Amino acid sequence: MQRETLFLKISVILMGLPVLASCIYLLPGIAEFFAELNPKLAFLQYPFLIGLYVTAIVFFAALYQALKLLSYIDRNQAFSDLSVKALKNIKTCALTIGGLYVAFMPLLYLMAEADDAPGMILIGLIIIFGCLVIAVFAAILQKLLKKAIDIKSENDLTI
Structure with a gap:
């Protein structure tokens, strides 16, 4: 199991690197543009x-929680x-990131309208949908894990 979690x-760390790089190099240029x-x-x-940047901070918090979860598995x-x-x-x-993007959708719309790039709105909607999928998946896993813990503790009490 050590190899898989490693x-x-x-993979989690590699997911964070492009976001960090875009926060440092790409986002200020986009805002100026x-x-x-x-x-x-x-x-x-x-x-x-x-x-x-707030969205990126919340993303890194989620990545940190994923790393913690993997260390618990280890x-x-x-x-x-x-x-x-x-x-x-x-x-x-995930819900926070989705909510922030919902709040910033009017701004994305204005940017897309000014640049004549409707793809920006689509990107925002994909991010919102992805966040909702992750939130639902995490909620389902949370409930399943809670039930498994309850069954395990009930079995420990009967023995």
């Missing part, structure tokens, strides 16, 4: 950046309340 830990493209809405440049604590809590935090992070 592979997953490396939007401000130049639509000078009337240039004042939205910084709220846009703040929203994306230590044979997969069926514990700690794992249930990590799944709950992942679900909360």
